[in-house]
Amino acid sequence: MVYENPDGVMVGLEVHVQLNNLNTKMFCGCSTQYHDAEPNTHVCPVCMGLPGALPVINKRAVESAIKIGMALNCEVVEQTQFHRKNYYYPDLPKGFQTTQYDFPIVGNGKVVIEGEDGEHVVRITRAHMEEDPGKLIHMGSIEKSKGTLIDYNRSGMALIEIVSEPDMRSPKEARRYLDKLRNILDYLDVFNGDLEGSMRVDANVSVMGGQRAEVKNISSHKGAERAILYEIMRQKNLLRRGGEVVMETRHFDEARGVTISMRTKEGEHDYRYFPEPDLVPMRVSDWAPAIREELPELPDAKRARLISEYDITEMHAKALTSDIRVADFYEVVAAAIDPRVAGTWVADVLKGELNYRDLSVDSFTTDDIIEIIKLVGEDKVTEQSAVDVIRTILDNGGTPMEVVTEKGLLKVKGDVVTEAVSETIAENEAAVQDYLGGAEKSLNFLVGQVMKKTKGRADARQARELLVEALKD
C-alpha cells in the first residue's frame, strides 16, 4: 500500500534540543542546573552581554553536536563557525543570538520512521549549535499586560537545532518523527528530555496550492500533532474558499488548539547574519572517529540485535527499544530467565501497567519482575495473580512475596481443586444437567463456582479441564 497524500501535505520540523546534561552553558561557565533556582542567579557577564565579556565555546557541547549528527547519519563539516543573528528583543540582552548560519556543524542526514505506508525516510537538512534565549513572563494577558518579567537563567544554554526536509506527509508522521528523535537522543544521553523546555518544535506546514506557514511555540509531541492538524485544516479551508495561503509565521496557542498569525515585520535578511568576531572558527571533523567509537548502540540496531539474540518478536523488540531504560531493564531480566517469556512480561504486561500509570520503568526493579515471572513458571501463582502482584507493587509498594502472602495468591494444590470440582458438581445438579444436555454456557457457571470455592487461586483452565473430565462419565 502506498500512501497517496491527497492534499499534498508537506511538513518539515525544526527541533530545538537543549543540552541540559552538560555541566555548563554554551559559551560560559554558568551552571545548567537552574530549573528550580531563583531567577537571574545562573548568569554572568557573558549571559548578560555586558561590555568586554568574552564567550568561549564549551568543548563538550561541540562533541554532543557531532554525536547527534552521527546518530542522524549526518556528515561532519570540514570547517564550522558561529554567526550573530541580530534581532532586538529582550529575551537576549545582547541584541543578537549566537548561532550558526552557512556552515552548520553537521548536515545531510536521515532518520527512518514508521510512516503512513511502512518505513519512511525523513531527510535531515542540518543540525547546528546555538544559544537558548532567556525566559519571558508576560504579566497578565498579552492584550492587557502591564509588563514583562525576564529571567536570564536559561540564556546561553546550549541548543542543537535539528532541521528536517519537508518529508512528513501527515501530523501522525510528524509525531512519529519526534518520538524517534527523542528515542535516539535518549540513547545518546545528551539531554534529559523530561525537563521543561528540553525539546521545542517549530513546524513548517504546507498543502498543495499554497505557500508554507511556520508554526512556532510547540512544546510537546502531542502539541505538534495537534498544531499541524489544525494548520492543515486552516490552509485547506482557506484554499477551498478561494483564499491564498501566504508565507508567514504563526503562533500555536496550546490552550485553544489554534494557530495565530504573528504578523512579524522581520524577514530573513533583517537578521543581518555575520560571522561572530568573538569566537574563532573550528576545524573539528578529525574528532569524528573517536566520537564514533563512543557512539552507543542506537534504537534500530538494538531492535535488530534483541530479535536475533533473544528470539523475541519484532513487536516486542519495538516496544522494548522505544525507551532505552526499558531495553536495558529487559536485558537484565532476559539474562536471568527465558528471554521470550521475559519479552512478554516486560513488553506487554509491565510496560502496559507503567504507561497506564504514567510511570517510568525506574518505578520497578528487575529483581521483582524476575521473581514474579519465576513464581508463574514454577506454577506457584496464576498469570492473573502475577499481574495483580505487579499492579499492587506499583500502587502500594512491597515485595512480590509480601503481596502474594498478604493477598493469599499462592496457587492451591491440584487436589484442593479436584475437591472443589466434586463439591461443585454435587451442589449444582441443575447446571450439570444443563451442561450434559448441551448447554455449553453452564460450564462457565460451574468454573465460576470452582473459582469461588478456591477464592480465585485455582487456575481457571485447570478447573475447566477437571470439570469436563469429571462430567464425561
Next chain:
Amino acid sequence: MITKDEVEHVGWLARIEIDDAEAEDYAVKLSSVLDYFGQLDEVDTDGVEPTYHVADIMNVFREDVVTPSLDQKDVLTNTAEEKDGYIKAPRII
C-alpha cells in the same frame, strides 16, 4: 543610495524612533558610509580564500567546568525596574 524608508526600517529593527528630519539626514550620511565601503568592491579578490575571522587561529575551547555566576543583586544593578528577582521590561507583544 539609501532611502528614507530604509533608514526608518533599520531604525525599527533596532527599536529606535527616528523622525522625518533625522531620517533624511541619516539617509545621506549612511549612503556616504556605504559608498566609502563600496571602494572595497573594486579590489580584485579572484582566487582569494574568504576571511571568516581576522585572527588566524582555530579551535579555542574550554572544558565543561562550572565557574561561579554573579550574585542576583549584581545582575539587577543596571536594570531600571525589577520585581521578585526578575528584570522588568515594558509590555512586549
